[in-house]
Amino acid sequence: MRNKTMSRGAFLLASSIALAQCGPAEETYTAPTEATAPQPTDPAAVAGADKLAAPDLARVCRATVAALNDHDPDIVKVSGNSGELVQVRYADASDGKVWTNECRVIGNRVILRTIEAFGPQSGKGRWRTAPMDEIITYKIEGPEVSVTTKYSETSSSTETFILPN
Structure with a gap:
């Protein structure tokens, strides 16, 4: 019994020393609240953005969500359209889950975020504007409506949909 206790003690001591060599714990990222000042990558912070008519904005957002998720745009339905921000939804045929996205356009760029992707009350996702995010035009x-998704300098795809006004 004494050998097992010493083995456990030696293991715990060695583990503690190894973990101590890892350095201090990194700070945990805390997402800013909606009330914070707009960041330069926030679509709302960009001045002078070209404006699309509300019906065209809806077409662009439907096509973008369809292209990114490999769906027919007919299943992507507009559930809200303020003329600057469009909300679209679709039910995934494989599992029936309803997905909701918000979409904005700045110039020829489309910027998305998910809504309640992790279930009811999970809130809004981040706008896809980080340096490593795809660029959608x-x-x-x-x-x-053609949607081009650029994943890197050497990788992109374009899909074109017929979506009458």
Whole structure:
């Protein structure tokens, strides 16, 4: 019994020394509240952004969510449109989960965030504007809406949908 106790003690001592060598614990990231001042990467902070008509903004957001999630845009429905911010929803055919996204356009760039992705009351996700996030752009030509997603300097994809006004 004494050998087991000494072995456990030696293990705990060695573990403590090894963990101490890791350094101090990193600070935990705390997301800013909605009431904080807009950051430069926040779509609301960009002045002089081109404005799309509300119906075109809805088409762009539907096409973007469809392209990013490999869905037919017919299942992506607009659930809110202020003319500057569009909310869209779709039910995933594989599991029936309803996904909600908010979308804004600045120039030709589309910026998204999820809403309650982790269940009811989980809140709004972050705007996808971090340096490592994909860059999504759009182009409208008549009834066609093209969405280009740039993942890196050498990787991108473009999808075009027919979405009449």
